[in-house]
Amino acid sequence: MARQTTATRAVRAPAGVLGLGRTTAEILFRSGVYLMLLAGTVLTIFPYLWMLSASFKDHSELFSYPPQLLPLVLRWENYLRLFDKWQFGHWFLSSVIVSASQVVLATFISGMGGFGFAKYNFRWRQPLFTLLVGSMMLPFWVYVIPLYVMMIWIGWVNSYLALIVPWVGSAFGIFLCRQYMLSLPSELLDAARIDGASEFRILWQIALPLARPALGAVAITIFLSSWNSFFWPLVILREQTKYTIPVGLALLLNLNVGQREWGPLMAGSVLASLPIIVVFLFMQRQFISGMVTGAVKT
Amino acid sequence: MAVEVSRTRRTGSLYDRYQRRLAPYIFISPFYILFIVFFVGPVFFGLYTSFTEWTGLGWPRWVGLRNYIFMLTIDDVFNQAFINSVIYVVGNQLLVIPTGLIAALALNAAWLRFKDAFRVIYFIPVLTTGVVVSIVFTLLYSKDYGFLNFVVRLAGFPPIDWVGDPIAAKIAIIIVMIWRRFGFTMVFFLAGLQAIPHEIIEAAMVDGANRWQVFRYVTLPLLRPIILFVLITGIIGAFQTFEEPFLITQGGPSNATLSLAQYLYSQGFAFGRLSYAATIGVALFVVIFVLSFIQMRWFGALRDEEA
Numbered sequence: 001m002a003r004q005t006t007a008t009r010a011v012r013a014p015a016g017v018l019g020l021g022r023t024t025a026e027i028l029f030r031s032g033v034y035l036m037l038l039a040g041t042v043l044t045i046f047p048y049l050w051m052l053s054a055s056f057k058d059h060s061e062l063f064s065y066p067p068q069l070l071p072l073v074l075r076w077e078n079y080l081r082l083f084d085k086w087q088f089g090h091w092f093l094s095s096v097i098v099s100a101s102q103v104v105l106a107t108f109i110s111g112m113g114g115f116g117f118a119k120y121n122f123r124w125r126q127p128l129f130t131l132l133v134g135s136m137m138l139p140f141w142v143y144v145i146p147l148y149v150m151m152i153w154i155g156w157v158n159s160y161l162a163l164i165v166p167w168v169g170s171a172f173g174i175f176l177c178r179q180y181m182l183s184l185p186s187e188l189l190d191a192a193r194i195d196g197a198s199e200f201r202i203l204w205q206i207a208l209p210l211a212r213p214a215l216g217a218v219a220i221t222i223f224l225s226s227w228n229s230f231f232w233p234l235v236i237l238r239e240q241t242k243y244t245i246p247v248g249l250a251l252l253l254n255l256n257v258g259q260r261e262w263g264p265l266m267a268g269s270v271l272a273s274l275p276i277i278v279v280f281l282f283m284q285r286q287f288i289s290g291m292v293t294g295a296v297k298t
Numbered sequence: 299m300a301v302e303v304s305r306t307r308r309t310g311s312l313y314d315r316y317q318r319r320l321a322p323y324i325f326i327s328p329f330y331i332l333f334i335v336f337f338v339g340p341v342f343f344g345l346y347t348s349f350t351e352w353t354g355l356g357w358p359r360w361v362g363l364r365n366y367i368f369m370l371t372i373d374d375v376f377n378q379a380f381i382n383s384v385i386y387v388v389g390n391q392l393l394v395i396p397t398g399l400i401a402a403l404a405l406n407a408a409w410l411r412f413k414d415a416f417r418v419i420y421f422i423p424v425l426t427t428g429v430v431v432s433i434v435f436t437l438l439y440s441k442d443y444g445f446l447n448f449v450v451r452l453a454g455f456p457p458i459d460w461v462g463d464p465i466a467a468k469i470a471i472i473i474v475m476i477w478r479r480f481g482f483t484m485v486f487f488l489a490g491l492q493a494i495p496h497e498i499i500e501a502a503m504v505d506g507a508n509r510w511q512v513f514r515y516v517t518l519p520l521l522r523p524i525i526l527f528v529l530i531t532g533i534i535g536a537f538q539t540f541e542e543p544f545l546i547t548q549g550g551p552s553n554a555t556l557s558l559a560q561y562l563y564s565q566g567f568a569f570g571r572l573s574y575a576a577t578i579g580v581a582l583f584v585v586i587f588v589l590s591f592i593q594m595r596w597f598g599a600l601r602d603e604e605a
Contacts, residue, residue, distance in 0.1 A: 116325030
């Protein structure tokens with residue numbers, strides 16, 4: 001340890017040490033690394049390309065042997081059939097309604113709750129916060145059955161309310177916002193108080209705007225889990241026109257093997273994943289750092 | 299950590315002070331109202347239900363430990379589902395941790411180009427819903443026309459029945475799980491590696507350590523908390539696998555790929571045995587709670603509060 005610290009202080013390692021010169025072994029090593037990363041890239045991307053290609057194939061092309069890499073012509077029939085026969089438009093709209101409502105409500109509730117915990121001293125703060133953190137250790141499975149029965153009792157089966165309301169109180173979201181808001185300067189808030197701002201105005205005009213990175217991370221996490229969620233909508237939704245995208249696609253997959261509509265299935269898969277991938281490519285830093293800080297910054 | 303707002307500098311009117319004391323409760327109340335109604339209530343009712351006989355009609359009938367005794371001593375399917383879930387966890391983690399770590403080490407190398415591109419691509423599966431992933435892999439796994447068996451045949455082997463053979467089906471599920479989780483694992487390791495100060499690595503190299511020694515004696519020890527974190531998070535995630543076996547193999551052949559979450563689904567929602575499904579839920583909870591508790595203790599989410 002002692003040796004390391006002296007070395008650290010003594011030299012800011014010259015470039016040659018890290019570059020190590022370009023010996024043959026080094027070049028081989030680096031090529032190997034590139035090759036490995038490239039193999040990983042192919043393995044990651046291939047299913048997506050296959051899905052995209054299959055979405056333009058007709059039945060005979062889908063089930064030809066040897067498999068055909070590309071369709072002969074771009075056929076849009078699968079997409080049309082997906083919308084005409086299977087009402088994909090409805091599914092898409094359902095997903096949008098549910099995800100958007102969840103994101104807006106959950107982000108606001110998280111920001112507000114996080115602010116309450118971060119910047120106020122109140123009697124029950126400690127135990128309430130411990131309770132909140134503890135609740136994150138309970139998996140969905142332990143309360144899904146009673147929650148479902150409750151939905152039956154209050155008549156929320158087959159309703160979007162069941163997909164939205166129980167999930168907008170996010171312990172994780174509050175936790176994340178609280179961690180971030182701890183670093184907001186209290187002097188700033190006090191200054192606003194002296195100027196006569198109400199507590200709600202301080203929240204709305206100072207705390208939330210300053211905590212935008214944390215709110216963004218919460219919004220992204222909530223959006224992903226909502227857009228991709230399957231189990232709960234599967235249990236709740238009864239009418240086909242109300243299905244969210246994952247439930248609708250699962251319906252297509254679960255048709256009898258003979259009737260399984262692979263073309264529309266592939267088209268639907270493309271439409272379900274493409275929007276997220278495109279958004280991700282534009283804001284990948286926010287996505288990744290959001291999810292990583294979300295989990296690590298405890 | 300400047301939580302304490304000085305109490306001596308109260309300048310507002312009586313109303314201001316009043317609202318200031320009330321404000322935090324108002325701010326946290328939406329969460330706690332939802333929390334009590336949709337979480338605490340169901341959790342306790344779920345626990346209660348697991349000690350009853352109940353199909354959703356009428357009031358549950360108390361049967362004591364009968365569900366638990368049945369689950370742990372008689373129900374072979376539960377036993378199988380539990381073992382399958384453990385196999386998923388082990389198979390997944392055994393491969394995802396080393397490959398994720400290696401990829402992260404590579405992406406952290408100073409000389410590497412296209413870092414962002416690699417990182418972005420590897421992360422894409424994390425964002426894709428399990429349903430879509432399962433659909434695409436079902437097509438790839440098709441015995442007669444699937445691309446995977448095309449490759450297998452090219453390599454000179456007989457085609458594999460990916461969803462019909464008990465062992466191949468388990469492997470098929472694990473492959474999909476790894477494919478989905480690899481990017482997430484890697485990104486965590488990468489974040490951990492980037493948090494290690496360059497000076498430490500450089501110093502070790504100045505002292506003559508080679509790549510392996512730097513990794514073994516400097517990087518790895520410093521990375522240990524992250525590795526443990528990723529390990530436990532991954533175990534918790536993999537233990538709850540639902541979509542892949544539900545959609546790709548439907549749990550078959552003869553329950554060879556049935557996961558615990560899937561068993562809960564079929565008991566509760568296909569057969570209407572709500573009380574028994576709740577009991578399976580408690581079993582899932584016990585395992586996950588123990589793991590989470592270890593994680594919280596190690597990574598200080600609770601400790602943070604004691605300080």
